[in-house]
Amino acid sequence: MDLRLTEEQEAFAASVRAFAREHVEPTVLERDRAGRWDPDVWARVAGFGLAGLPVPEAYGGSGADVLTTGLALEALAHGGRDAGLNLSLGAHLTIGCMPIVLHGTEEQRQRWLPRMARGESIGAFAITEPEAGSDTASMRTSARREGDVFVLDGTKTFVTNGGLADVVTVVARTDPDAPASQAFTAFLVETGWAGFEVSRELHKLGNRTSPTVELSFAGVEVPEAAVLGEPGTALWKVGFECFDWERCCMIASAVGGMHRDLDECVRYAREREAFGKPIGDFGAIQHKLAQMRIRLENARFLQRQAAWRKDAGEEHQLEASMAKAYVGEAAVASALDAVQLHGGWGYVDEFHVERSLRDAKLAAIGGGTTEIQELLIARQLLG
Ligand SMILES: Cc1cc2nc3c(=O)[nH]c(=O)nc-3n(C[C@H](O)[C@H](O)[C@H](O)COP(=O)(O)OP(=O)(O)OC[C@H]3O[C@@H](n4cnc5c(N)ncnc54)[C@H](O)[C@@H]3O)c2cc1C
Structure with missing residues (x-):
């Protein structure tokens, strides 16, 4: 077994570490004390090319694999010591961009991925609810069909980047009677739509430079074009x-x-x-x-x-x-x-x-x- 990284992988990790020491670490103490998300630090991270790591090149990303994406996160944390930034970046990449990469229609990918890869749009994913975390299948947020839209009602919590995002992937129950494997659908919910609200900011023990929020949906009308993946199979x-x-x-x-x-x-x-x-x-x-x-x-x-x-x-x-x-x-x-x-x-x-x-x-x-x-x-x- 040879577990060593290639020279190219080592050089990439070293460059991310050096970037983080120069652009992230100097201000992390003050930002953690203030519990402050810093758009300037995010812009630097994006400018360095990290915001689109696993996004295919065709949509403006680097097409990095899981190992390389992990290497970048490891090196960023090693050099920058800003776990909150790592949390926001990791969530943006893995549960923000990847659902669209893997399940989006061509139109959805074209619309969201290039700007997410540039870091102009920050990704978020909302499945956890105040009373449903580990037991995801007991979630109550619902989306009922009315004509050619779905009407979304409910509350999601612990949403990393939820207050920063332009679009949040939200999982909701679409069939009250179906078994869990067929009952839930994912939606790309735009944060400017009527009825969408960032209802609460959560103040945390750690990772304080990353914003975590509760989101509320009161009759948000979601068009069919915003369904992500095959309806019913979101979980x-x-x-x-x-x-x-x-x-x-x-x-x-x-x-x-x-x-x-x-x-x-x-x-x-x-x-x-x-x-x-x-x-x-x-x-x-x-x-x-x-x-x-x-x-x-x-x-x-x-x-x-x-x-x-x-x-x-x-x-x-x-x-x-x-x-x-x-x-x-x-x-x-x-x-x-x-x-x-x-x-x-x-x-x-x-x-x-x-x-x-x-x-x-x-x-x-x-x-x-x-x-x-x-x-x-x-x-x-x-x-
Ligand atoms: C900072 C932060 C960021 C997060 N970001 C996101 C996000 O971006 N999007 C999102 O959707 N969610 C996010 N989460 C939510 C996170 O994934 C959940 O908090 C986690 O899955 C646990 O769910 P819960 O908090 O409801 O705990 P619960 O499920 O209520 O669990 C409470 C305790 O019971 C234990 N437990 C539960 N079921 C069992 C079982 N069957 N057997 C043994 N023990 C059990 C748990 O391990 C835990 O110790 C975030 C959470 C935090 C704190």
């Missing part, structure tokens, strides 16, 4: 693909964060002295560094394995769930170690690992919790 097709991309790719951001924290901890262990010697001389500190490195290698391997298998068209559901479950827990464990290793300075935001701890927790929740991944792994084992 099994559009939703499944979204979660698959999300699981294989977005956790690379957490891997990048783990790598940067380890770098910082090694540096601090060399520089910080206690009892007349560097703290890196103490076995307890060495143990933390070693465990962080082991978790990093495992996390990176599992994420890249899942991405590689998806790119190769191989069965990868088990690998994707293992990667998501492992990375979510490992990121929190390593962030806790990083804070502890920094002592009191780990508890204040100037040393950044405080933010890492708050940011890391999301990897175990968003896009399918650790418990849900474990459930999926166990199902595969038990048949």
